[in-house]
Amino acid sequence: MNNNHNSGHAIDNSNEHADAHGHGHDDGHIAVAHHPSYGVNILVWIGLLSLTAITVAVAGINLGSLALTVALMIALVKSMFVINFFMHLKFENKVFKIFIGICMLTFIIVLILTFFDLTFRY
Amino acid sequence: MSYNTDTSNQEIQEMVIHRDDFGSKMGMWLFLFTEILLFGGLFILYAGYRYIYPEGFAAAATELDVLLGTINTIILLTSSLTVVLAIVALQKNNKKLSLFFLWVTVICGLVFLVNKYFEWGAKFHHGIYPKGPALQEMSEGEVMYFGLYYVMTGLHGLHIVIGLAFIGFVMWQIHKDVQTSTNFQKLENSGLYWHLVDIIWIFLFPLFYLIH
Amino acid sequence: MANETIAVAPKTAEVDFYNVRGKRTGLLSWLITIDHKRIGILYLISVVFFFLVAMIIGVFMRLEMLSPGETFMKAQTYNSLFTLHGVIMIFLFIIPAIPAVFGNFFLPIMLGAQDVQFPKLNLLSWYLYIIGGAIAIFSLFQDGGIVDTGWTFYVPYSIRTTTNVSLSVFAAFVLGFATILTGLNFITTIHRLRCKGMTWFRMPLFAWALYATSWIQVLATPVIGITLVLIILERAFGIGIFDPALGGDPLLYQHMFWIYSHPAVYIMILPAMGVVSEIIPTFSKKAIFGYVPIAISSLAIALVGYLVWGHHMFSSGISDTSRVIFSLLTFFVALPSGIKIFNWVATLYKGSIEVTAPMLYVLLFIFIFSIGGLTGLILGALNTDIHLTDTYFVVAHFHYVMFGGMGIIWFASLHYWFPKMFGKMYNEKIAKVAAYWIAIGFNLLYFPMFIMGYMGMPRRYYDYLPEFQPYHVASTIGSWILVSGILIMYINLINGLRNGKKASDNPWGGTTLEWTIASPPPMENFYVLPEVTTGPYDHTHIHGQEEKK
Numbered sequence: 001m002n003n004n005h006n007s008g009h010a011i012d013n014s015n016e017h018a019d020a021h022g023h024g025h026d027d028g029h030i031a032v033a034h035h036p037s038y039g040v041n042i043l044v045w046i047g048l049l050s051l052t053a054i055t056v057a058v059a060g061i062n063l064g065s066l067a068l069t070v071a072l073m074i075a076l077v078k079s080m081f082v083i084n085f086f087m088h089l090k091f092e093n094k095v096f097k098i099f100i101g102i103c104m105l106t107f108i109i110v111l112i113l114t115f116f117d118l119t120f121r122y
Numbered sequence: 123m124s125y126n127t128d129t130s131n132q133e134i135q136e137m138v139i140h141r142d143d144f145g146s147k148m149g150m151w152l153f154l155f156t157e158i159l160l161f162g163g164l165f166i167l168y169a170g171y172r173y174i175y176p177e178g179f180a181a182a183a184t185e186l187d188v189l190l191g192t193i194n195t196i197i198l199l200t201s202s203l204t205v206v207l208a209i210v211a212l213q214k215n216n217k218k219l220s221l222f223f224l225w226v227t228v229i230c231g232l233v234f235l236v237n238k239y240f241e242w243g244a245k246f247h248h249g250i251y252p253k254g255p256a257l258q259e260m261s262e263g264e265v266m267y268f269g270l271y272y273v274m275t276g277l278h279g280l281h282i283v284i285g286l287a288f289i290g291f292v293m294w295q296i297h298k299d300v301q302t303s304t305n306f307q308k309l310e311n312s313g314l315y316w317h318l319v320d321i322i323w324i325f326l327f328p329l330f331y332l333i334h
Numbered sequence: 335m336a337n338e339t340i341a342v343a344p345k346t347a348e349v350d351f352y353n354v355r356g357k358r359t360g361l362l363s364w365l366i367t368i369d370h371k372r373i374g375i376l377y378l379i380s381v382v383f384f385f386l387v388a389m390i391i392g393v394f395m396r397l398e399m400l401s402p403g404e405t406f407m408k409a410q411t412y413n414s415l416f417t418l419h420g421v422i423m424i425f426l427f428i429i430p431a432i433p434a435v436f437g438n439f440f441l442p443i444m445l446g447a448q449d450v451q452f453p454k455l456n457l458l459s460w461y462l463y464i465i466g467g468a469i470a471i472f473s474l475f476q477d478g479g480i481v482d483t484g485w486t487f488y489v490p491y492s493i494r495t496t497t498n499v500s501l502s503v504f505a506a507f508v509l510g511f512a513t514i515l516t517g518l519n520f521i522t523t524i525h526r527l528r529c530k531g532m533t534w535f536r537m538p539l540f541a542w543a544l545y546a547t548s549w550i551q552v553l554a555t556p557v558i559g560i561t562l563v564l565i566i567l568e569r570a571f572g573i574g575i576f577d578p579a580l581g582g583d584p585l586l587y588q589h590m591f592w593i594y595s596h597p598a599v600y601i602m603i604l605p606a607m608g609v610v611s612e613i614i615p616t617f618s619k620k621a622i623f624g625y626v627p628i629a630i631s632s633l634a635i636a637l638v639g640y641l642v643w644g645h646h647m648f649s650s651g652i653s654d655t656s657r658v659i660f661s662l663l664t665f666f667v668a669l670p671s672g673i674k675i676f677n678w679v680a681t682l683y684k685g686s687i688e689v690t691a692p693m694l695y696v697l698l699f700i701f702i703f704s705i706g707g708l709t710g711l712i713l714g715a716l717n718t719d720i721h722l723t724d725t726y727f728v729v730a731h732f733h734y735v736m737f738g739g740m741g742i743i744w745f746a747s748l749h750y751w752f753p754k755m756f757g758k759m760y761n762e763k764i765a766k767v768a769a770y771w772i773a774i775g776f777n778l779l780y781f782p783m784f785i786m787g788y789m790g791m792p793r794r795y796y797d798y799l800p801e802f803q804p805y806h807v808a809s810t811i812g813s814w815i816l817v818s819g820i821l822i823m824y825i826n827l828i829n830g831l832r833n834g835k836k837a838s839d840n841p842w843g844g845t846t847l848e849w850t851i852a853s854p855p856p857m858e859n860f861y862v863l864p865e866v867t868t869g870p871y872d873h874t875h876i877h878g879q880e881e882k883k
Contacts, residue, residue, distance in 0.1 A: 029140065030143055030305075031143035036209070036210040037210065038210055041203060041210065044203075052192065052199065055332065056188065068333075071329075072325075074328070075324050075328055078324045082320060086206050087313075088310075093144070096151055099151060100151070100155075103155040107158065107159065110162075110166065110640065111165075113641065113643075113656070113660075114170065114593075116655055117585070117589065117644070117652040117653050118173055118653075121651075145525070148526070155553060156556045159554075160556035160560050161560075163593075164560060167586060170583070174583070253571070262581025265574050266581050269573040269575045270575065272573065273564065
């Protein structure tokens with residue numbers, strides 16, 4: 001079997017190679033759709049709309065200091081739906097999940113350390 | 123092992139420069155991280171100033187129209203759905219349906235921008251803008267709120283424009299059968315970018331519109 | 335083994351990437367190239383140009399400081415000069431140089447690949463670099479005057495001054511974009527294009543260093559991007575986000591600025607440390623000691639580097655709690671660097687050491703960088719920092735780590751990879767004389783600054799008390815020695831380009847993949863994609879050296 005191109009043997013690859021005609025088998029070079037479905041996505045969308053309704057409704061209730069936390073939690077759940085289903089992360093190779101973890105960890109660390117200054121100064 | 127020694131430079135280049143959809147997707151995700159940190163800096167500033175000026179932020183937020191914000195949220199969520207449906211359609215080799223869903227996405231994006239135009243316009247009309255007459259009368263917290271409001275929603279709007287351009291480009295590629303049912307990574311990538319723009323709004327909405 | 339080799343190109347015999355047959359000749363072919371080696375050379379020329387500009391500015395600064403008060407320039411001019419010196423050195427030299435020149439040129443080859451993952455994006459990065467540099471130069475000639483805020487652009491002065499802050503800051507923004515794209519390219523390249531058999535732990539340590547650096551580039555640069563944009567918006571529209579007169583908090587600006595600019599110093603030093611990890615095994619003729627700790631320490635430095643930025647703000651007015659926390663975290667960041675130094679020295683132990691010019695620079699680096707690192711600990715301790723911050727002690731410290739760290743290894747890299755990039759050898763004797771000359775000049779220039787700073791000489795001050803003058807004079811003389819040494823070094827290299835002896839594939843006995851191909855390499859890098867079966871520092875079979883065994 002001829003292999004006319006670089007094959008990265010990264011931790012994120014399976015060991016299958018593309019054949020001579022370039023049809024990949026899950027080494028990722030050629031993306032292959034896995035059972036695409038309209039239905040699941042529409043369900044997710046309905047979930048997102050519901051959460052939007054909830055967050056607007058909850059904002060009307062006086063929760064005091066908890067209000068911000070609740071709003072952010074709902075926003076977080078909505079974005080998890082978008083990331084995992086619409087952006088397909090749930091079904092992607094582990095490396096993407098690690099990547100986004102690194103990104104969010106960086107952001108959170110920076111936020112927390114900044115607040116060590118603010119909370120003790122104001 | 124074999125190759126043809128008669129192969130021209132051109133053919134060799136084509137053999138060598140092959141498609142790597144996984145790598146392409148990885149590149150796009152990394153680019154999205156830069157966008158997350160770009161807005162992230164603004165979210166950190168928002169968090170800081172909201173902590174410093176809680177009453178100012180609450181007072182300023184009353185100037186915003188919750189209904190319009192909610193409608194815009196629904197518009198963007200729907201546009202995210204249609205982008206995904208466009209990908210599914212293309213994967214199922216339904217080129218027409220795919221393009222239809224992408225048109226819906228584009229229209230959603232444009233309506234969002236129009237709404238934003240009216241929102242900003244209303245504030246300008248009331249003198250609520252940097253160095254504007256109404257803002258000069260407001261407290262420091264309110265000034266910070268509106269500074270962040272304009273920068274964050276403005277930057278977000280700019281990213282909607284970029285996302286629309288990206289989607290428009292991919293629509294052209296689908297139309298020309300460059301993106302197909304077996305070659306759709308660029309469409310996916312443009313979808314990823316669009317979803318990020320949606321996620322940013324998912325956070326902007328409660329933080330600016332739903333403070334009570 | 336034979337039926338698994340992968341041929342990708344016909345053997346083009348005597349042709350290298352400078353002289354490719356067919357259409358790819360002439361200046362235009364260079365300006366639209368997507369070949370990583372050519373892009374590396376384009377960066378080389380650009381980076382050296384900007385370095386020399388900033389160096390000359392430094393010479394003029396030191397001339398002015400020969401005597402207290404006005405020596406030959408106005409205070410305003412001096413402020414602009416130190417601002418430019420910092421902006422150009424940091425954004426146009428120290429941050430991009432090693433990754434964009436040597437990373438671009440050698441990362442794909444070291445991985446056994448034919449190019450980076452996104453070659454066209456690579457060319458875009460270079461154009462963004464050039465555009466950023468051009469905007470910076472353009473800003474010098476606009477009405478308003480040359481920017482005078484210091485490279486840190488602190489508010490509120492940067493909002494109030496009439497000088498060309500917006501343009502300069504926009505230049506830095508564009509340059510940041512170039513950095514981001516390079517980082518993105520390298521991460522993907524390392525994940526996707528390692529050749530057959532090259533697992534993560536068989537990659538050269540330079541690749542590990544570039545990987546860690548690239549993550550910082552991708553995640554930290556956008557933060558300064560948005561901060562600089564806010565400065566521009568502030569100046570243009572009076573938004574108020576950092577303006578204390580409108581309720582803004584200037585310390586939040588400093589936080590945002592240093593959240594990038596501290597990790598930025600690790601962008602500067604990590605690639606240099608990666609080069610050290612390549613040069614030492616080559617000239618000790620043995621494998622690196624502690625490959626895994628060195629590789630992981632690069633990632634550790636990248637991570638911990640995000641946690642310490644507050645040590646630039648100890649006297650700015652931030653809370654005591656955060657000062658203590660940042661000071662503690664600052665001490666932690668020294669640990670992974672210490673791990674590297676220990677492993678490098680352990681590699682030298684019982685090695686067969688050959689002191690060539692690159693190796694000499696590396697040995698000087700270990701000494702000089704250690705001084706810089708240790709004085710960093712002094713500055714990281716809260717109690718000593720209160721006295722030393724904003725004095726010449728800090729100026730000495732960061733020149734020891736940035737110049738004595740990255741700068742010296744930049745020189746080392748030029749010599750180490752010179753034969754491979756250009757196919758010629760430079761004059762080794764003159765190179766070593768230049769290296770010693772540079773080391774003497776460097777220490778005479780910067781060591782007195784430690785003493786001055788300790789005695790209380792403030793930084794960025796144009797005027798000073800007479801008791802500091804002897805130190806300033808010594809320092810200025812040091813600058814002349816240093817600059818003359820640098821010029822000798824560059825002239826020697828240029829001479830090697832024109833008249834040097836032809837270089838073999840592997841003049842140093844290196845073990846990484848770039849030493850298995852021709853000097854200079856062919857356009858395609860490899861005629862047959864390599865397959866590796868050992869780690870990168872296996873000295874048992876060295877290409878081109880079999881005859882010696």
